[in-house]
Amino acid sequence: MLQDIFAKKHIVWVRLMYASIIAKNSESVRMFESFESTEFKHLKWLAGTIMEEYRDFDYENATEDTVLAKTFDFDREIPAIEHDFNELIKTITDELKILSESYEKDFKYRERFASDESYFIHRIEKMQNGIGFESFDSFGATAEDIAKRYNIQNDDAAYVKETLGKLLDKEYKNVLSFFYIITHLENKKYTDPLSDLMYESISHMKYYAILMSSLGILRLPNIAPKADYMIGDLVEFLNKNIQEEIEEVTQMEQIVSKTKVDEFKKLLQFIQKQEEHHVLILQYIRRNL
Numbered sequence: 001m002l003q004d005i006f007a008k009k010h011i012v013w014v015r016l017m018y019a020s021i022i023a024k025n026s027e028s029v030r031m032f033e034s035f036e037s038t039e040f041k042h043l044k045w046l047a048g049t050i051m052e053e054y055r056d057f058d059y060e061n062a063t064e065d066t067v068l069a070k071t072f073d074f075d076r077e078i079p080a081i082e083h084d085f086n087e088l089i090k091t092i093t094d095e096l097k098i099l100s101e102s103y104e105k106d107f108k109y110r111e112r113f114a115s116d117e118s119y120f121i122h123r124i125e126k127m128q129n130g131i132g133f134e135s136f137d138s139f140g141a142t143a144e145d146i147a148k149r150y151n152i153q154n155d156d157a158a159y160v161k162e163t164l165g166k167l168l169d170k171e172y173k174n175v176l177s178f179f180y181i182i183t184h185l186e187n188k189k190y191t192d193p194l195s196d197l198m199y200e201s202i203s204h205m206k207y208y209a210i211l212m213s214s215l216g217i218l219r220l221p222n223i224a225p226k227a228d229y230m231i232g233d234l235v236e237f238l239n240k241n242i243q244e245e246i247e248e249v250t251q252m253e254q255i256v257s258k259t260k261v262d263e264f265k266k267l268l269q270f271i272q273k274q275e276e277h278h279v280l281i282l283q284y285i286r287r288n289l
Contacts, residue, residue, distance in 0.1 A: 002050050002107075007076040008099055009046065013039040014220070015092050018081050021209050021218070022088070024134040028127065035120045040202075042113055047072050047183045049108065072183075073230065074176050078220050085135035089124060096121050141216025149215075152260040160261050164212050165219060170248065171205035172221035174198075176229040177241065184232040190285050197278055204271050211267060238286045245279045 016039055020032035050072050082088040100117040103110040127133070146157035178198035182191055205221070212218045231237045252272040259265050 002046060002053070003072055005099070005102060006043065006046050006050065006072045007074075008095065008102075009039060009043050010074055011076070011078050012092065012095050012099065013043060014078055015081065015088065015095070017206065018209070018218075018220075019085075019088060019092060021206065021213050022085060022135045022138050024136055025131065027131070028133055031123060031127065035123075038116055038120075042109070042116070044179070044183070045109055047179070051183055073226060075223060075226055077223060081218075081220055083139045085133055086128075089128060089133055093121055093124055096124075136213055137216055138213040138218040139216065146215055146217070146261075150261050156258075156260040160259055160264055161215070161217050163255055163259070164208055164215075164217065164264070168205060168208045168212065168219075169222045169224070171201050171208060173224040173228050174201040174241075175205060176224050177231065177237070180229050181231060181234065181237045185234065190234070193281050193285065197281060200274055200278070204274070207267055207271065211264060214263075235286070235289065238282055238289075242279060242282045242286065245275055245282065249275050249279070 013036060016032050016036035020029050020036055023029045023032060054071050079091075082091060096117045100114045100121070103113055143154055143158035143161050146152075146160060147154045150157070175198060178194055178201060182194050182198065185191060185194075209218060231240065249272055252268050252275065256265055256268050256272070259268070
């Protein structure tokens with residue numbers, strides 16, 4: 001079913017993002033970023049197709065034996081990212097091969113998706129057989145390791161580690177939330193500004209993950225509860241997200257004042273200004289409904 005393909009593509013998208021974060025060689029980084037971006041487009045187009053089937057389903061004439069149309073979700077657990085980079089590359093390649101062969105003949109994006117993924121496999125294998133892949137040591141550091149590196153107290157280092165993880169989870173949830181509301185909007189008037197915020201949330205997620213990688217504490221985002229992102233009503237979505245964004249700006253001010261790692265502080269100040277702008281955009285949309 002398309003929902004299963006959606007779940008698999010979501011996992012591949014996250015893996016490609018993390019490959020771009022972990023990779024050392026700039027050519028590898030650009031390649032994985034490009035593939036990640038394309039897989040996210042696939043997710044959007046696939047979600048749109050799922051929603052078309054969901055809206056067009058004839059519920060009135062459904063019987064007990066009828067397979068009901070379903071929407072999509074992101075609740076499937078993302079398998080752990082392999083700490084060995086070559087193993088991660090193999091997993092990505094294997095998953096792309098499975099995806100490229102899983103599309104039904106009557107699926108409208110079948111040729112496009114399969115062609116994209118076949119090319120991804122070709123480029124990955126060609127690079128692997130050529131210059132190969134190198135990665136940063138992105139995993140396994142402790143708070144004590146961070147404390148020694150920045151000459152700060154263990155408690156301050158632990159605070160940085162814990163807070164970065166929470167911010168990563170929050171931005172991942174924001175991506176899912178924006179994705180879900182955009183796909184469910186029947187009136188597309190506000191799709192563009194909401195899409196801008198979604199892509200900025202992806203950028204924020206990657207900024208946090210890149211800093212975590214540089215500190216050796218990279219991890220996957222935790223699964224977001226459905227109640228946090230499965231909101232199809234625009235007014236409810238706006239009210240919830242405006243309040244959350246305002247709370248986040250306040251929290252970030254507190255984090256900036258407490259953190260002892262200068263690079264983390266500068267990143268937070270940068271993202272905080274963008275979050276303040278997000279609040280203004282969401283408030284503008286709500287006023288003009």
